[in-house]
Amino acid sequence: MNTSSLKHLWLVLALAPLSLPASAASSLILVTNSAGDSVHLVDPATNKVVKEFPVGEAAHGIAPAPDGSRVYVSNESETTLDVFDRATGALIKKVALSNRPNNIAVTKNGDRILVGIARGHGAVDVIDAKTLERTKSILVNGRLHNIYVTPDGKHLITGSIPSKLLTVIDLEREMPVWELSFDLGVRPMTIEAGPDGATKRIFVQLSDTNGFAVVDFAARKEVARIKLPASKTEFEMDAGRATSPSHGIGVSPDNKTLWVTSIPNNAAFAYDLTGPKLNELKLIGEVALPDLKVPGHGPIASVPNWVTFTPDSKTVYISNAGIRAVTAIDTASMKVKAVIPVGEVPKRINTLVMN
Secondary structure, eight states, X not given: OOGGGGSSOOOOOOOOOOOOOTTOOSEEEEEEETTSSEEEEEETTTTEEEEEEEOOSSEEEEXXXXXXXXXXXXXXXXXXXXXXETTXXXXXXXXXXXXXXXXXXXXXXXXXXXXXXXXXXXXXXXXXXXXXXXXXXXXXXXXXXXXXXXXXXXXXXXXXXXXXXXXXXXXXXXXXXXXXXXSSOEEEXXXXXXXXXXXXXXXXXETTOSEEEEEETTTTEEEXXXXXXXXXXXXXXXXXXXXXXXXXXXXXXXXXXXXXXXXTTTEEEEEEOOSSOTTOOEEEEEEEOOOBOOTTSOOBOOOEEEEEEOTTSSEEEEEETTTTEEEEEETTTTEEEEEEEOSSSEEEEEEEEOO
């Protein structure tokens, strides 16, 4: 694959009717293909693709309803939130948005769909899940890219690359309650819950940073900036990815480890979350990812992106845009146990829990 093809790609996201063998696991790994027009579904019991289906272009964010009945997709080309019936794959409605969307989230009880707006002033559009009407636009100070509902369902965390700003929104009052400025653009994030279920820390990836920041939620401040170890091997990579060298991060469902991807390292790193200090994280593992081999070139990075987990935390999945595959890593042994071919330039990856 020519790595220059990784530039200027639309992110394609969707979900379709599922027809699975009786032995299928209780979860599926959803893999989006940002340079194609399809999505792949991987059965974590076999690490095989069990279904592939085509979707339209210019979709960006995706999130299922908590009961699995619907799938919500943000559509950049039409400035809409597209609502699909999961069982049939039928389009239920296109909901008009205030401006071009990026990523989306759904409240814990499923009553609202929240859409990050990436143009204009910057906002979160609120969609009522019953009426499928936009009820409000919550203004924030900066165009948004990534948004996340906290594990306790009380807050929405938003990130702005151009404004270099993290914003916390109270979901009951539907209003911003505090902001945190950074020196660099805010990119992917993940959230850790404390023993009581309340938000404890936010781990924030930043522009031009091969690492991440640690935010103490209660103190409302950054308490550490973690730099990933230097790579022992020099990997070729798309120059367009230099502004976001670390672009995938996730807290395991058991809340014990943090997994972080690195494009220049062509690796995934695991950190222990069980230590007593909020500003200290212990690196407990590094997993080398398969590289792309092209005649006449040195090793080329697989371009690891987003991560997701099986609900039991035993496997972490990483989408690798450069090798058109997903790697499945055993979290106990910290070894790659499968390389799963998928579509062209897989980027985002999520776990769907089957009821």
